[in-house]
Amino acid sequence: MTIWKADFASDQVGVVRESGTTLLLHRQKAAPDKHWRILCLVEDQYRKNLRSSDKIEFVSDPEDDFDLFVAPNPSAKGVFENILARCSNPAAPLVTTSSVFGARADIVVAQPTAASVAAAIASLEPLVARVSALPRIPQGADRNGLLALALAYTRNSVIEGQWEPCSPQMIGYPLLLGIANARSVLENLAEAGLVRRRFYERLHVCDHCDSSQLHARESCINCHSSHLTEHSLVHHYSCGFQAAQRTFEHRDGYVCPKCHKLLRHYGVDYDKPGMVVECQACGESMTEPEVGFICASCGRYTSGDDAGRRDWYHYEFLADGLSALRASALPHADSAEVRNGCSLRDFRLILGHSLSVAQQHRRPITAWRLTIDADGLAKQVGRRGAVEVCQLMRELVVENMRSGDVVAGLPAGIVACLSETDAASAEAELERIRGAIARTIQPHLEINIEIFENERIGVLLQDLQ
Numbered sequence: 309m310t311i312w313k314a315d316f317a318s319d320q321v322g323v324v325r326e327s328g329t330t331l332l333l334h335r336q337k338a339a340p341d342k343h344w345r346i347l348c349l350v351e352d353q354y355r356k357n358l359r360s361s362d363k364i365e366f367v368s369d370p371e372d373d374f375d376l377f378v379a380p381n382p383s384a385k386g387v388f389e390n391i392l393a394r395c396s397n398p399a400a401p402l403v404t405t406s407s408v409f410g411a412r413a414d415i416v417v418a419q420p421t422a423a424s425v426a427a428a429i430a431s432l433e434p435l436v437a438r439v440s441a442l443p444r445i446p447q448g449a450d451r452n453g454l455l456a457l458a459l460a461y462t463r464n465s466v467i468e469g470q471w472e473p474c475s476p477q478m479i480g481y482p483l484l485l486g487i488a489n490a491r492s493v494l495e496n497l498a499e500a501g502l503v504r505r506r507f508y509e510r511l512h513v514c515d516h517c518d519s520s521q522l523h524a525r526e527s528c529i530n531c532h533s534s535h536l537t538e539h540s541l542v543h544h545y546s547c548g549f550q551a552a553q554r555t556f557e558h559r560d561g562y563v564c565p566k567c568h569k570l571l572r573h574y575g576v577d578y579d580k581p582g583m584v585v586e587c588q589a590c591g592e593s594m595t596e597p598e599v600g601f602i603c604a605s606c607g608r609y610t611s612g613d614d615a616g617r618r619d620w621y622h623y624e625f626l627a628d629g630l631s632a633l634r635a636s637a638l639p640h641a642d643s644a645e646v647r648n649g650c651s652l653r654d655f656r657l658i659l660g661h662s663l664s665v666a667q668q669h670r671r672p673i674t675a676w677r678l679t680i681d682a683d684g685l686a687k688q689v690g691r692r693g694a695v696e697v698c699q700l701m702r703e704l705v706v707e708n709m710r711s712g713d714v715v716a717g718l719p720a721g722i723v724a725c726l727s728e729t730d731a732a733s734a735e736a737e738l739e740r741i742r743g744a745i746a747r748t749i750q751p752h753l754e755i756n757i758e759i760f761e762n763e764r765i766g767v768l769l770q771d772l773q
């Protein structure tokens with residue numbers, strides 16, 4: 309089956325999926341010396357059959373060097389997502405013939421003739437040069453972050469969020485197509501000061517399944533049904549009784565269900581002071597229904613007051629991002645800094661990263677926060693004295709920790725991240741630290757300790773924002 313094919317500069321040009329068929333893709337004469345290496349996004353068995361010419365080299369192994377992705381059909385999206393993690397040039401420009409790649413496509417060729425694809429490729433030469441001027445993006449923990457930075461930098465583009473109503477999160481980042489967990493990658497970059505957040509949207513999240521596919525509606529305060537009806541209230545002056553209009557309705561007119569008198573004149577016998585809402589599911593009546601969410605993912609109810617919120621941002625590239633790209637590494641505190649306590653910003657970054665690694669490999673991880681009553685201490689020893697005592701305490705803590713533990717100072721305390729450690733071992737370590745503090749520091753310090761294990765570390769991360 310021919311995907312596209314044409315005569316161009318007296319050569320057959322095109323991408324042909326049938327095995328054994330000669331396939332040539334020739335560049336335009338405008339850049340006569342350029343030799344293109346193209347990774348064609350077709351299945352492995354087809355890619356092997358693509359025949360290179362003297363100016364076009366079809367790369368069959370994604371791990372070999374290449375300059376460009378060419379996506380000849382919509383199913384190329386799956387191929388792209390499969391090879392992105394291991395290919396040699398994940399930030400390479402992408403020429404495609406359909407809209408499925410969204411913002412990740414650098415050029416969409418609407419009429420995919422060989423000439424138009426060749427013209428598209430030739431026009432991407434400056435971008436190819438910009439991408440290849442950066443060091444190759446290495447494998448490893450920093451790869452996705454570096455790729456996000458490289459895409460933003462080389463395309464001179466803000467990494468923008470966009471509605472994705474079919475995903476539980478409801479918002480995605482089309483430029484980062486194929487990067488798993490793009491939001492946390494971007495948040496880590498923002499924490500590290502490599503990109504700047506720009507507010508986009510605040511979404512609510514389901515209490516039960518964390519989805520943002522929520523539908524807001526008025527619901528019964530008792531049973532949360534949305535099967536509500538509104539009725540006028542009738543107020544009988546002489547006995548003070550007040551209820552929904554239909555409880556007064558009678559073949560003779562309105563009759564008070566309490567005192568059984570006939571209500572003759574509006575404004576004299578009775579009035580209608582407002583509306584009442586009745587639940588058709590449980591019979592409850594209320595003046596105001598509550599606003600709540602029904603989750604389209606799990607079908608369960610979350611009340612509006614309790615629903616968690618998640619803020620989404622666009623991310624703008626910052627100059628420090630370029631230093632990271634040139635160094636092929638995201639800033640991590642080196643071990644000496646870690647030993648003496650790192651900055652809170654680095655700590656958040658390391659803690660977030662360690663948590664995702666631990667969750668991925670189902671390993672234990674514990675964090676703790678130790679704080680003292682700084683105001684109480686200042687009353688005893690003065691402000692300056694309190695600062696010195698805090699400093700001494702931090703040094704004691706660092707001395708009493710294992711070499712792999714990561715710590716950072718807080719205004720009146722310290723936080724620590726202990727990989728491969730469960731809460732019980734962390735408590736044993738804290739006991740040792742308490743002992744050291746009690747032996748060394750006068751006056752006696754009121755120490756408050758909170759321990760966060762596994763998922764609960766998310767709470768601490770939120771607190772440290």
Ligand SMILES: [Zn+2]
Nearest residue numbers: 528531587590
């Ligand atoms: Zn109800």
Ligand SMILES: [Zn+2]
Nearest residue numbers: 544547564567
């Ligand atoms: Zn009455």
Ligand SMILES: [Zn+2]
Nearest residue numbers: 514517603606
């Ligand atoms: Zn849900």
